Amino acid sequence: AQSVTQLDSQVPVFEEAxxxxxxxxxxxxxxxxxxxxxxxxxxxxxxxxxxSGSTLVESINGFEAEFNKSQTSFHLRKPSVHISDxxxxxxxxxxxxxxxxxxxxxxxxxxVKP
Amino acid sequence: KAGVTQTPRYLIKTRGxxxxxxxxxxxxxxxxxWYQQTPGQGLQFLFEYFSETQRNKGNFPGRFSGRQFSNSxxxxxxxTLELGDSALYLCASSLGGTSSHEQYFGPGTRxxxx
Numbered sequence: 001a002q003s004v005t006q007l008d009s010q011v012p013v014f015e016e017a018x019x020x021x022x023x024x025x026x027x028x029x030x031x032x033x034x035x036x037x038x039x040x041x042x043x044x045x046x047x048x049x050x051x052s053g054s055t056l057v058e059s060i061n062g063f064e065a066e067f068n069k070s071q072t073s074f075h076l077r078k079p080s081v082h083i084s085d086x087x088x089x090x091x092x093x094x095x096x097x098x099x100x101x102x103x104x105x106x107x108x109x110x111x112v113k114p
Numbered sequence: 115k116a117g118v119t120q121t122p123r124y125l126i127k128t129r130g131x132x133x134x135x136x137x138x139x140x141x142x143x144x145x146x147x148w149y150q151q152t153p154g155q156g157l158q159f160l161f162e163y164f165s166e167t168q169r170n171k172g173n174f175p176g177r178f179s180g181r182q183f184s185n186s187x188x189x190x191x192x193x194t195l196e197l198g199d200s201a202l203y204l205c206a207s208s209l210g211g212t213s214s215h216e217q218y219f220g221p222g223t224r225x226x227x228x
Binding site: 032034036042043044045046049051090092094100101102103104105106107 | 156220221
């Protein structure tokens with residue numbers, strides 16, 4: 001069965017420090033990879049995606065993620081976080097043979113401290 | 115372009131009752147997926163509808179059902195509610211084609227079963 005693992009359930013970090021949220025997936029087929037962010041009492045917002053092409057993808061608010069096929073990873077990074085980045089982040093995988101079904105990791109709560 | 119809308123946003127029901135949740139996708143999107151989010155199980159895929167047909171189904175009992183209308187709006191129904199059905203139910207829409215894997219989520223319906 002396909003699975004997505006987010007290794008850290010919580011990541012505390014000081015404002016303006018760099019952060020990495022880790023994501024690994026199990027797969028032997030083509031995958032599409034996503035990071036979603038969820039603020040309290042809201043739905044999920046698509047942060048960035050890897051569908052094909054360049055393995056490094058970026059979002060408009062400074063996050064980036066790199067698809068590493070050999071390590072089956074898709075870690076999320078930001079060089080300098082802000083208080084407003086405090087939220088829960090979910091890594092998700094869609095497999096080429098599974099339509100639009102997303103398999104999610106357990107989530108990582110990013111807590112940015114002043 | 116308006117986003118995904120879900121109604122109602124909050125719902126309180128009693129064990130044994132049934133409930134219907136509604137989702138209106140982004141204009142032009144033909145695929146609607148439903149997910150259940152709970153603190154214990156995280157985000158789990160329920161089912162996906164495309165062109166009024168169920169295209170994928172997750173591992174949930176038959177009490178959970180759905181349908182999609184010709185205008186792509188979707189409803190999900192849960193019969194004989196159990197306490198464990200308390201959750202945030204999220205709807206997501208996408209274009210739905212074979213090369214479309216980006217899903218956009220609504221704000222969710224929070225269901226509380228007492």
